[in-house]
Amino acid sequence: xSLLEKIRETQAFLEEKGxxxxxxxxxxxxxxxxxxxxxxxxxxxxxxxxxxxxQSHVVGHxxxxxxxxxxxxxxxxxxxxxxxxEGNSLELVTFxxxxxxxxxxxxxxxxxxxxxINFGPGTLMAISDHINMTGHNPLFGPNLDDFGPRFPDxxxxxxxxxxxxxxxxxxxxxxxxxxxxxxxYAGPNYETPAEIRAFKGMGADAVGMSTVPEVIVxxxxxxKVLGISAITNKAAGFQAELNHEExxxxxxxxxxxxxxxxxxxxxxx
Ligand code: HPA
Numbered sequence: 001x002s003l004l005e006k007i008r009e010t011q012a013f014l015e016e017k018g019x020x021x022x023x024x025x026x027x028x029x030x031x032x033x034x035x036x037x038x039x040x041x042x043x044x045x046x047x048x049x050x051x052x053x054x055q056s057h058v059v060g061h062x063x064x065x066x067x068x069x070x071x072x073x074x075x076x077x078x079x080x081x082x083x084x085x086e087g088n089s090l091e092l093v094t095f096x097x098x099x100x101x102x103x104x105x106x107x108x109x110x111x112x113x114x115x116x117i118n119f120g121p122g123t124l125m126a127i128s129d130h131i132n133m134t135g136h137n138p139l140f141g142p143n144l145d146d147f148g149p150r151f152p153d154x155x156x157x158x159x160x161x162x163x164x165x166x167x168x169x170x171x172x173x174x175x176x177x178x179x180x181x182x183x184x185y186a187g188p189n190y191e192t193p194a195e196i197r198a199f200k201g202m203g204a205d206a207v208g209m210s211t212v213p214e215v216i217v218x219x220x221x222x223x224k225v226l227g228i229s230a231i232t233n234k235a236a237g238f239q240a241e242l243n244h245e246e247x248x249x250x251x252x253x254x255x256x257x258x259x260x261x262x263x264x265x266x267x268x269x
Contacts, residue, residue, distance in 0.1 A: 001052075003091060003098075003144060004144060004146060006051075006052040006095070007052075007095070007098045007099055007102050008102070009051055009052060010050060010051055010052045010053065010095075010099050010102075011099055011102040011103055013050065013051050014045075014050070014065075014067075014099065014103065015103070017043060017045060018043050018067070019043055019065075019067040019076060019103065020103075021074065021103065021104040022067060022074045022075055022076035022100065022103055022104065022105050023073050023074045023075065023104075023105060023106055024073055024074075024075050024076075024105055024106065024107055024108065024109060024266065024269065025075070025076050025077075025078070025096070025097065025100035025105045025107070025108040025109070025223075026070075026075050026076070026077040026078065026108070026109050026111075026262075027077075027078045027081050027096070027097075027108060027109070027110045027111065027211075027214055028077060028078060028079055028080070028081070028111055029081065029110075029111045029112035029113050029210060029211075029230070030112070030113040030247060030248065030251055031113065031230075031247075031248055031251030031252060031255060032111050032112075032113070032230065032251065032255060032258060032259075033077075033079040033080055034255060034259065035070075035077070035258075035259045035262060035263075036064065036066040036077040036079040038070060038259070038263070039066050039067070039068040039069065039070045039075060039077060040068055040069045040070070041068045041069050042066055042067065042068035043066075043067045043068060044064055044065070044066050044067075045064065045065045046063065046064060046065075047063045047064065047065065047080070048063075050065060052095065053065075053095065053096070054082040054088055054092045054093070054095065055082075063079065063080045064079040064080065065077070065078060065079070065096075066079055070263060070266060071263040071264070071266040071267040072266075072267055073266050073267070073269070075266070076100060076103065076105065078096050081093070081096075081210060081214070082095075082096075083187070083188075083209060083210055084134060084136065084186055084187075084209075084213065085186060085187040085188035085209055090136055090137070090138035090140075090213050091138065093138065093213050093214065094138045094213050094214055094216075094217035096214075097214050097217045097218050097221070097223070098144075098147065098217060098221065100223070101147065101218075101221040101222070101223055105223060106223070106224060107159065107162070107218075107223050107224030107225060107226065107269070108214070108218050108223050108224075108225055108226075109226045109227075109228070109262060109265075109266070110127075110211050110214055110215060110218075110225060110226070110227045110228075111227070111228050111229070111230070111258070111262070112182075112208045112210045112211050112227075112228075112229050112230070113208065113229070113230050113231075113232045113247050113250075113251050114182060114206040114207060114208035114229040114230070114231055114232070115190070115191070115196075115206060115207045115208065115231070115232070115233050115234065115235035115236070115242070116205075116206055116231040116233065116234050116235060116238075117183075117196060117199060117200050117204050117205050117206055117207060117235045117238070118180060118200070118205040118206075119178055119180065119205060119206060119231045120231065120234060121231055121232055121233055121234065121250050122231065122250065122253065122254055123176075123178050123230075123231040124170075124175065124176065124177050124178065124228060124229070124230060124231075124254065124257060124258060124261060125177070125178045125179060125180050125182075125205065125206055125228065125229040125230075125231060126158075126163050126166050126167065126177055126178070126179045126180075126226070126227070126228055127158050127179075127180070127181070127182045127206075127211070127227030127228065127229060128158055128163065128179050128180060128181060129157065129158060129181045129182075130157065130158075130181065130182045130183065130184055130211070130212050130215060130227075131181060131182075131183045131184065131199070131202055131203070131204055132184050132212050132216070133183055133184055133185050133186075133199065134184050134185065134186040134212060134213070135186060136186070136213075137213075137216065138213040138216055138217050139152070139216060139217070139220055144220075144221075147220060147221040147222075148219075148220040148221050148222060149220075152216075152219050152220045153219075154216075154219055157215055157216075157219045157225060158215070158225050158226065158227050159224040159225055159226065161224075162224055162225070162226040162269060163179065163226065165265060165268050165269060166226060166228070166261075166265050167179070168268075169261070169264045169265045169268055170261055172264070173260060173261060173264050175257055175260070175261050177228075177261065180204075180205025180206055180229075181203050181204050181205050181206070182204070182205070182206050182207070182208060182211060182212070182227065182229055183199045183202070183204035183206065183207040183208075184207075184208065184209070184210070184211060184212030184213075185207055185208070185209055186209065187209035188209065190236050190242045191207055191235060191236045192236060192237075193236045193237025194237075195236070196235045196236050196237050196238070197237065199235075206229050206231060206235075207235050208229065211227060211229075215227065226265065226269075228258070228261070228262070230250075230251055230254045230255075230258055232246065232247040232250040232251055232254075233246055233247060233250065
């Protein structure tokens, strides 16, 4: 089956389950998936039951697709994303974004846990731009002309107008929202200190193992994007050692602010 046929099949399946015309797709990163538990009038599907869909294996990623109302908007939330480092193809990693577009979403809110290069743990960072250091691209191969052009323009990948709304809402909520460039690294090892020094020199403010493929596909298909990183640790070389337990722990501490902020932003988009 071609990619386009798979997208159409999954779209039809989800519509048949009642997931009709979501306005926004939410891609919830490590430990941030709890936001989907607050969705009202929800329809919930296990990833395993959705045709052409991947599986989620990482601790802190639930593996459920949740549709319903959040902050007065119709959303479709990925509670757990697919990572390239799990061995998934980038087609599979970005497949949900294609389906979000097919279902009628206007844009996607993409979140992740990230290591801070110029920011410390606990920071919420609106992503202003990214650097693709994964060495791969989800648009390799025949172009899906039904979705977008062969050579998409990434000049405003992280929709400026949405970032401005995010900053205004954060200020109204009394929450600090920083802004910076996200560097996407394939993982699964954390970066070396030398890589972090290189990324810092290139202009990166934070680094993580997701988001870049999904955003490239979102931009290709004309979806607006808001990206928010929860900084869970200082990047390699700026603190003694890195581990996933710390990432999960700090995410637990930030998630209250994070959930409040995302809901407030959603209401205003
Ligand atoms: N590097 C890459 N990914 C991450 C990090 C990091 O330091 N922290 C959380 N996700």
